[in-house]
Amino acid sequence: MKLIRLVAVLALMAGPAFAQDSPHINLMADGPSKTDDEKAADAARDQAYKETLKKIPDAKAANDPWGGMRADAPKQPAPKKATAVTSTPKKTTKSAN
Numbered sequence: 001m002k003l004i005r006l007v008a009v010l011a012l013m014a015g016p017a018f019a020q021d022s023p024h025i026n027l028m029a030d031g032p033s034k035t036d037d038e039k040a041a042d043a044a045r046d047q048a049y050k051e052t053l054k055k056i057p058d059a060k061a062a063n064d065p066w067g068g069m070r071a072d073a074p075k076q077p078a079p080k081k082a083t084a085v086t087s088t089p090k091k092t093t094k095s096a097n
Contacts, residue, residue, distance in 0.1 A: 034042070
């Protein structure tokens with residue numbers, strides 16, 4: 001019984017390996033080549049695409065709230081100055097339970 005399983009596993013593994021060595025047959029016929037007009041239209045489309053990409057503004061720096069936690073932390077912008085508001089802290093009392 002073990003021998004039958006071994007033969008079956010080896011046969012299943014040999015199938016894909018044999019398929020890789022088979023001759024490569026292209027069943028799809030090559031399409032017609034592009035005409036000069038189509039080539040010029042493709043070139044114009046590519047040029048317009050590249051010009052459009054140049055018009056896109058640069059992205060702002062990403063907001064990284066966990067940036068200070070990593071060892072290779074990027075430099076953080078200077079913190080904004082807080083307005084001078086003077087307030088007295090409230091005293092709290094602890095109640096004994």
